[in-house]
Amino acid sequence: MDEDKSEQLLSVTADSSAQLNDIITSDFDVVTTPSMISVIKEYSPSAGSIERGVSAAASGTRSDIEHRYQLSGDIIIINQMEADHDVLCLCYTETYDLLAAGLSDGTLRFYKVNTGENTLTLCDAEMMQNPAPTTAVKHRPVRRSHPITRTVIATYANGCVKCWHYPTAQCLYTRELIILNYRNLSLSGTMQIYTYTMKKQRHEREYSAEGVMDGHKSRVFSACFNPKSAHELISGGWDDTVQFWDTRQAHSFRFISGVHMCGDGLDISRNGKEILTCAWQNKDPLQLWDYDSGRLIANLEPDSYSSLLYTGKYVTNMFVACGGCDIDLFRIVDLRSHATVAMIKYLRSGVYCLDIGPFQSKYVKLPKLAFCAGTTIFEVDAQPS
Numbered sequence: 290m291d292e293d294k295s296e297q298l299l300s301v302t303a304d305s306s307a308q309l310n311d312i313i314t315s316d317f318d319v320v321t322t323p324s325m326i327s328v329i330k331e332y333s334p335s336a337g338s339i340e341r342g343v344s345a346a347a348s349g350t351r352s353d354i355e356h357r358y359q360l361s362g363d364i365i366i367i368n369q370m371e372a373d374h375d376v377l378c379l380c381y382t383e384t385y386d387l388l389a390a391g392l393s394d395g396t397l398r399f400y401k402v403n404t405g406e407n408t409l410t411l412c413d414a415e416m417m418q419n420p421a422p423t424t425a426v427k428h429r430p431v432r433r434s435h436p437i438t439r440t441v442i443a444t445y446a447n448g449c450v451k452c453w454h455y456p457t458a459q460c461l462y463t464r465e466l467i468i469l470n471y472r473n474l475s476l477s478g479t480m481q482i483y484t485y486t487m488k489k490q491r492h493e494r495e496y497s498a499e500g501v502m503d504g505h506k507s508r509v510f511s512a513c514f515n516p517k518s519a520h521e522l523i524s525g526g527w528d529d530t531v532q533f534w535d536t537r538q539a540h541s542f543r544f545i546s547g548v549h550m551c552g553d554g555l556d557i558s559r560n561g562k563e564i565l566t567c568a569w570q571n572k573d574p575l576q577l578w579d580y581d582s583g584r585l586i587a588n589l590e591p592d593s594y595s596s597l598l599y600t601g602k603y604v605t606n607m608f609v610a611c612g613g614c615d616i617d618l619f620r621i622v623d624l625r626s627h628a629t630v631a632m633i634k635y636l637r638s639g640v641y642c643l644d645i646g647p648f649q650s651k652y653v654k655l656p657k658l659a660f661c662a663g664t665t666i667f668e669v670d671a672q673p674s
Contacts, residue, residue: 362631368668376661378642391423421447517561525550552599567601574598591622591629612640631671638663
């Protein structure tokens with residue numbers, strides 16, 4: 290695919306007063322299968338993890354600090370970070386050394402992965418004057434043609450999209466709309482989807498329904514590109530549909546019905562052949578679909594603990610991770626056995642977002658994972674037997 294296409298971004302339009310290349314090249318140091326194992330463990334935050342979030346703990350109750358989570362299967366909590374407001378979205382940075390977290394107060398926080406320390410908070414004058422929750426945060430994909438830029442894109446409930454260069458704490462540009470997924474797409478937060486070329490900072494196309502069911506009829510909350518196509522993407526939202534799009538056409542060409550999306554709960558397998566839907570619904574919240582036909586492959590019922598799902602992703606081609614509320618839980622599911630192999634439940638809040646981290650060695654099956662629940666960010670390591 291050509292470079293312009295590979296740098297499409299679903300999003301916004303704007304002007305930038307900063308010279309991105311000059312900033313990016315500067316050196317910096319950031320300172321400012323088998324069924325689930327029956328062994329059940331209880332976990333409460335360690336003194337060290339509480340100290341790292343002392344400012345948040347000071348504003349919380351004693352019961353919040355001493356809250357016990359129930360761990361099932363081969364999973365351990367390796368890091369826990371506290372914020373002073375609910376964390377709505379998060380992502381690892383390009384080099385996996387930081388976790389960027391978007392908070393309900395509109396700030397963007399950066400935490401060192403190795404210490405859990407909050408090293409940076411980003412919020413400009415515009416957000417201070419018109420505060421709104423941070424709804425999504427993504428970094429640019431890293432490839433040979435995409436060098437590391439140390440930037441993230443954050444979207445806000447007031448319609449702003451901001452590109453932050455976090456080593457210098459600079460907002461490179463601001464647009465209006467709401468981006469959801471960084472390769473290569475963004476959403477309007479209402480019923481439209483937009484493509485945007487990041488390199489040229491140009492709004493390319495708008496996708497909508499125009500009175501017929503070839504697009505969304507309500508708010509869109511999730512979208513992702515097919516990893517095997519430069520043009521095809523899917524989206525889901527409140528209208529109980531998953532829409533299939535081609536960037537060369539103005540309208541969707543296929544849809545799946547009966548999937549109620551309220552978060553970042555869509556993903557496509559690495560081979561581009563299957564779709565994972567994690568829906569906010571009591572019946573069949575976790576499902577697999579055939580990409581080419583839209584046909585249902587399987588309803589996954591991995592255990593007896595139902596949950597209204599907000600988020601989910603393929604971790605590898607054999608495992609998916611998901612999280613939600615009622616019951617507030619995070620789980621990892623084996624796609625071969627359709628069984629939960631690791632789970633943390635009875636969290637203090639629903640799980641709104643998760644991200645895939647690095648493999649800690651070549652001998653492990655799964656990479657590190659991060660997710661947020663309430664004011665807490667968790668890093669976990671799960672290695673199914």
